[in-house]
Amino acid sequence: MDFITILYYVIILIISYTLTKTLLLHKLRNLPPTPFPTLPIIGHLHLLKSSDSNPIHRALSQISSRYGPIVFLQLGSRPTLLVSSASAAEDCLHHNDVIFANRPRLIGNKILAYESTTMLWAPYGPLWRTHRRIASTEILSPHRINLLAHIRADEVVQLVKGIFVKGRDQAVDMKTVLVELTNNVMMRTIAGKRIHGEEEGSEFSTRFKMILNELVTSGGAFTMVDFLPWLKWVGVEKMAERKWMKIFVKLDKFLQDLVEETRKGLEKEGGSEGQNRNLIQVLLELKKTNPDYATDTIIKGLVEILLLAGTETSASTMEWALALLIKNPHVHQKAKEEIDAYVGYDRLIEESDLAHIPYIHYIINETLRMYPVTPILLPHESTDDCVVGGYKIPKGTMLQVNIWAIHNDPKVWDEPLVFKPERFEGVTGDRIGYKFMPFGSGRRACPGEHLATRLIGLTLASVIQCFEFEAQEVDMKEGVGLSMRKKNSLKATFRPRKELAHLLTQM
Numbered sequence: 001m002d003f004i005t006i007l008y009y010v011i012i013l014i015i016s017y018t019l020t021k022t023l024l025l026h027k028l029r030n031l032p033p034t035p036f037p038t039l040p041i042i043g044h045l046h047l048l049k050s051s052d053s054n055p056i057h058r059a060l061s062q063i064s065s066r067y068g069p070i071v072f073l074q075l076g077s078r079p080t081l082l083v084s085s086a087s088a089a090e091d092c093l094h095h096n097d098v099i100f101a102n103r104p105r106l107i108g109n110k111i112l113a114y115e116s117t118t119m120l121w122a123p124y125g126p127l128w129r130t131h132r133r134i135a136s137t138e139i140l141s142p143h144r145i146n147l148l149a150h151i152r153a154d155e156v157v158q159l160v161k162g163i164f165v166k167g168r169d170q171a172v173d174m175k176t177v178l179v180e181l182t183n184n185v186m187m188r189t190i191a192g193k194r195i196h197g198e199e200e201g202s203e204f205s206t207r208f209k210m211i212l213n214e215l216v217t218s219g220g221a222f223t224m225v226d227f228l229p230w231l232k233w234v235g236v237e238k239m240a241e242r243k244w245m246k247i248f249v250k251l252d253k254f255l256q257d258l259v260e261e262t263r264k265g266l267e268k269e270g271g272s273e274g275q276n277r278n279l280i281q282v283l284l285e286l287k288k289t290n291p292d293y294a295t296d297t298i299i300k301g302l303v304e305i306l307l308l309a310g311t312e313t314s315a316s317t318m319e320w321a322l323a324l325l326i327k328n329p330h331v332h333q334k335a336k337e338e339i340d341a342y343v344g345y346d347r348l349i350e351e352s353d354l355a356h357i358p359y360i361h362y363i364i365n366e367t368l369r370m371y372p373v374t375p376i377l378l379p380h381e382s383t384d385d386c387v388v389g390g391y392k393i394p395k396g397t398m399l400q401v402n403i404w405a406i407h408n409d410p411k412v413w414d415e416p417l418v419f420k421p422e423r424f425e426g427v428t429g430d431r432i433g434y435k436f437m438p439f440g441s442g443r444r445a446c447p448g449e450h451l452a453t454r455l456i457g458l459t460l461a462s463v464i465q466c467f468e469f470e471a472q473e474v475d476m477k478e479g480v481g482l483s484m485r486k487k488n489s490l491k492a493t494f495r496p497r498k499e500l501a502h503l504l505t506q507m
Contacts, residue, residue: 032072032081032391035063043074045227055478057375057404060084064405070389076227078104080398081388084405086412086434091388092380092399093434093442098124100380101443104398106226107237111244112215112251118301120309120378124443130293131302135447138282139302145451147276149351151188152455155181156462157348157507158197163467163494164504171471174322175489178315178459183208185455186310190303191258192278207254214247216312216481255300259284279306306448313373314452316485318459321367323474323490324419325464331421332464335359339465345499349465354457360464362421364456368407368438370419371484373452375404377440404484407436466504467494 035044047063050056060082064071069085083089092100101124103109105116113121119131138144159181166172180196187195187208195205223240225231232238262280277285280303286294325332338359343349354360380399385392408416412435414423439446446452463469471492479485496504 029394030392032070032389032393033067034072034074035067038074041076041230042228043076045075047073048075050480053477055375055480056482057402060376060400060402061405061408064402070391072391075398076224077229078227078398079394079396080400081382081393082400082402083388084402085409086406088389089401089406089437089441090434092401093437093440096382096386096388097442099382099384099386100399102381102383103444104226104379104381107223107240108226108244111241111248113304114297114301117297118305119447120305124383131298132443132447134283134286134293135302138286139279139306140447140451142450144282145454148189149454150276152185152458153351155185155188156455156458158184159459160348160462160466160504161507163463164496164507166494171491171493173489173491174319175315175486178318179311181459182311182315182455183212186307188278190279190306191262192281207250211247211250211254212307212311215251215308251304252300255303256296258303259296259299279303309446310448310452312485313483314456316483317364317367317371317373317452318456319486319490320371320484321363321456321460322463322469322492323471323476323486324367324370325363326469326471326474326490326492327476328419331363331419335363335461335464339461340499343465345503348500348503349458349461351454351458354454354461357461358425359421360457360461361453362424363460364453365424365427365436366419366421369413369436370407370416371478372403372407372438373484374438374440374482375402375484376482377401377403378444380444403438403440406434407438409435463494466497466500468497469494 035047038044039046048056048059050059061084063073064082064084069083070088071082071084073080073082081092083092103116103121103123109121110116116122117127119128119135122128122131159177162177163172183195184197187193193204195208225237225240229237259280262278263284266281266284280299283294283299283302325335338357339349342356343353349357377400380401382393382395382397382399384395387393406412410416434441437445439449439452469492471490474490475486475488477487479487
């Protein structure tokens with residue numbers, strides 16, 4: 001048998017395999033539609049082609065446009081359910097909430113998330129439930145958020161001061177100043193100290209920025225070994241582990257130093273008094289009543305999640321919102337008029353005013369609709385067989401919910417590409433069924449939603465109240481990554497509003 005004949009039979013075998021698996025077995029198992037062909041070994045990994053012009057959420061949306069809102073993908077060894085409609089998301093995150101409450105085990109998060117023990121990546125079970133209870137009662141409760149409102153107010157005033165000084169003579173890089181704002185707010189909330197400002201150039205500030213940059217540029221949560229486990233036989237897994245471990249060692253040392261510094265301060269003062277304790281102090285005090293839970297590892301894991309999830313994402317949302325306001329001056333004008341009507345010109349806006357200025361909230365919601373913080377929710381994994389949209393979903397299937405596709409679905413939203421904050425007028429609550437859920441839904445929804453929206457609301461309202469702003473060019477291209485970032489930073493000029501000039505000059 002010559003080589004050509006052997007090659008012919010091999011090709012026939014491959015075609016027969018893919019046809020049989022895709023067309024026959026799929027129908028027999030009542031699985032959702034799947035792209036053809038499912039290639040041997042890699043499955044559908046070749047379809048996940050993202051680029052600067054086509055980020056991954058758009059690439060996945062294109063797959064859904066062709067095969068439907070419920071698609072079954074074979075990403076290497078991982079069966080994956082791709083969902084891109086509100087009804088399918090409701091099936092997963094409401095009707096099958098417990099089944100999809102687990103997380104897949106990934107190499108990067110096994111290392112960076114302290115053996116997957118953090119609130120974000122812990123398996124659904126007793127540890128995760130304790131995390132959630134502590135977060136909702138001690139860390140991110142409305143009472144705790146209110147107690148620390150002075151931190152947010154102070155840092156927003158510092159932001160306004162900085163823009164007032166810089167914006168008169170030069171364009172302000174909004175990405176930079178907004179990241180500095182969120183970094184300072186979260187670090188003061190967590191450890192009672194700033195990163196930028198008087199700490200600029202210090203070892204503490206330099207270490208934090210270096211570690212954060214390494215995490216942001218590390219390539220995301222997934223590695224190819226997560227989908228192609230056979231790569232570990234050629235050493236790829238070890239290479240991935242070394243990359244993550246190099247980052248983790250620096251991160252862990254930074255977080256441990258924060259915990260030790262706070263612990264020594266408590267010992268010196270004989271405990272933390274008053275209600276304005278920072279969050280590490282709160283967690284260390286928990287050791288008295290819950291010593292098995294409040295270990296240093298758990299505390300570091302909670303601090304890590306709060307720092308990583310509460311800084312870059314909020315800054316990006318504010319940057320998108322300001323860019324949208326520049327491109328839509330009628331919206332900017334309406335927001336300004338509402339603030340002026342309620343607050344007046346004799347004082348700066350306060351966080352308590354936000355409840356009386358609903359249009360700011362509509363602007364935030366519309367920004368999150370068009371540019372959701374995480375365009376694809378962090379992955380879930382099914383712990384049992386279930387049914388989604390009438391299809392059978394096997395146990396062990398990874399779930400990917402394309403929030404961006406749902407938020408921009410023309411079947412659900414009128415003119416989804418148009419910035420219309422008024423569409424949220426009269427809407428009660430932050431979710432409209434499962435058509436709008438920028439912070440996720442169900443048991444794994446983001447617990448920091450209210451903290452984020454408070455800071456975003458106060459910052460946007462303060463900038464709108466104090467300044468007229470514009471940009472020569474507003475680039476709305478999206479960056480590549482798991483979070484929704486602008487590809488190019490917004491650079492805008494700011495002119496103090498004459499009605500507020502007397503307040504700004506006194507700051």
